[in-house]
Amino acid sequence: MRIGELATRSGVSVRALRYYEEQGLLVPERSASGQRQYPEAAVEMVRFFQQMYAAGLTSKNIAELLSCYDVGHTDAQQRGMLRAERDRIRDRVAQLQDALHRLDEIIAVTDTHP
Amino acid sequence: MRIGELATRSGVSVRALRYYEEQGLLVPERSASGQRQYPEAAVEMVRFFQQMYAAGLTSKNIAELLSCYDVGHTDAQQRGMLRAERDRIRDRVAQLQDALHRLDEIIAVTDTHP
DNA sequence: CTAAAACCTCACGTTGACGTGAGAGGCAAG
DNA sequence: CTTGCCTCTCACGTCAACGTGAGGTTTTAG
Numbered sequence: 001m002r003i004g005e006l007a008t009r010s011g012v013s014v015r016a017l018r019y020y021e022e023q024g025l026l027v028p029e030r031s032a033s034g035q036r037q038y039p040e041a042a043v044e045m046v047r048f049f050q051q052m053y054a055a056g057l058t059s060k061n062i063a064e065l066l067s068c069y070d071v072g073h074t075d076a077q078q079r080g081m082l083r084a085e086r087d088r089i090r091d092r093v094a095q096l097q098d099a100l101h102r103l104d105e106i107i108a109v110t111d112t113h114p
Numbered sequence: 115m116r117i118g119e120l121a122t123r124s125g126v127s128v129r130a131l132r133y134y135e136e137q138g139l140l141v142p143e144r145s146a147s148g149q150r151q152y153p154e155a156a157v158e159m160v161r162f163f164q165q166m167y168a169a170g171l172t173s174k175n176i177a178e179l180l181s182c183y184d185v186g187h188t189d190a191q192q193r194g195m196l197r198a199e200r201d202r203i204r205d206r207v208a209q210l211q212d213a214l215h216r217l218d219e220i221i222a223v224t225d226t227h228p
Numbered sequence: 229c230t231a232a233a234a235c236c237t238c239a240c241g242t243t244g245a246c247g248t249g250a251g252a253g254g255c256a257a258g
Numbered sequence: 259c260t261t262g263c264c265t266c267t268c269a270c271g272t273c274a275a276c277g278t279g280a281g282g283t284t285t286t287a288g
Contacts, residue, residue, distance in 0.1 A: 002285095004234060012276095014235085019276060033284060035235060048216070054206070055213035058274075065220070074224040082224065086217045092168070093210050096203055099169035102162070103200045106179065110188040110196065118264060126246095128265085133246060147254060149265060172244075 003028075006038045010046035017046070023059035025049060025066065055089050117142075120152045124160035131160070137173035139163060139180065169203050 007014045020026045021036075026045055028036040052062050064081055068074045074082075121128045134140045135150075140159055142150040166176050178195055182188045188196075 002235075015276060015278085018237095023275095031284095033235090034237095035284075051209065051213050051216065053275080054209045068224055069220065073227060079221070079224055082217065082221050086214065086221065089210055089214050089217065093207055093214065095165065095168050096207050096210070099165050100200065100203050100207065102165065103169075103196065103203065106183065107193070107196050107200060110182055110193055113187060116265075129246060129248085132267095137245095145254095147265090148267095149254075167245080 001038050001040070001042075003036045003038070006042055006046065010043045010050075012046055012050065020046070020049060020059075024063050025059065056092060057085060061085060115152050115154070115156075117150045117152070120156055120160065124157045124164075126160055126164065134160070134163060134173075138177050139173065170206060171199060175199060 001009075003014050003017055007017055017026070017036075021028065026038075026042060026049075028038045028042070031037055049062060052065070057065070061081075064078065065085075068078045068082065115123075117128050117131055121131055131140070131150075135142065140152075140156060140163075142152045142156070145151055163176060166179070171179070175195070178192060179199075182192050182196065
């Protein structure tokens with residue numbers, strides 16, 4: 001499919017897709033005239049990228065992560081990176097839940113004293 | 115206390131404290147010579163700010179949140195904002211946990227196929 | 229065949245939370 | 259008094275993930 005369809009189907013902008021390519025995350029084939037051609041699987045890929053971005057990973061992190069996935073084997077350094085990222089996300093979840101509780105407290109107070 | 119001590123005790127940079135002041139979050143007294151004077155309670159405040167920033171709130175959000183807290187009463191718009199932010203954080207936690215599971219899967223795969 | 233819609237490549241602009249000097253003044257110790 | 263560290267106010271720089279035209283080509287619909 002072409003870039004516009006992928007954009008609407010995966011819920012990101014055309015610009016974002018070109019940016020992902022720049023970062024080496026999703027490099028499509030090209031038609032004879034130079035237009036990008038994406039496979040079906042690209043939709044799922046892009047959603048995965050969004051999820052990882054939302055989790056606070058950088059483009060570089062995601063690229064490393066993909067290289068683990070693509071090559072089909074990982075060295076110690078890559079596995080270390082994966083674990084480090086996972087731990088970072090875990091910490092972040094804990095932080096967010098703390099923040100959530102503080103907000104809940106404030107909401108409770110402002111509801112009883114409006 | 116002066117700005118340097120607050121910085122080290124609360125774990126942020128001096129620049130960050132001046133930035134918070136710019137944003138109206140933490141406006142200290144001034145000595146005769148113009149140096150900032152913070153009370154003890156500022157340490158806890160700054161940690162709270164960091165927690166909210168980590169949760170994805172902007173300076174403006176935190177300022178509104180403080181005004182709820184300070185004035186001691188809230189209008190409907192403020193309570194709406196508080197709830198919206200809380201819901202946003204909840205969604206984000208759910209997203210992060212999804213991402214966490216995907217990372218765990220990848221880690222499991224790369225461990226069994228190194 | 230033509231006009232609109234979609235695509236292409238530069239390349240500069242945006243946003244938020246600071247970083248990083250520059251140049252000048254303040255403060256405790258010896 | 260002067261050395262050395264802390265603080266002050268501008269004010270420009272940074273970084274990541276895009277946004278936003280500019281100017282030109284390609285594809286599609288009628």
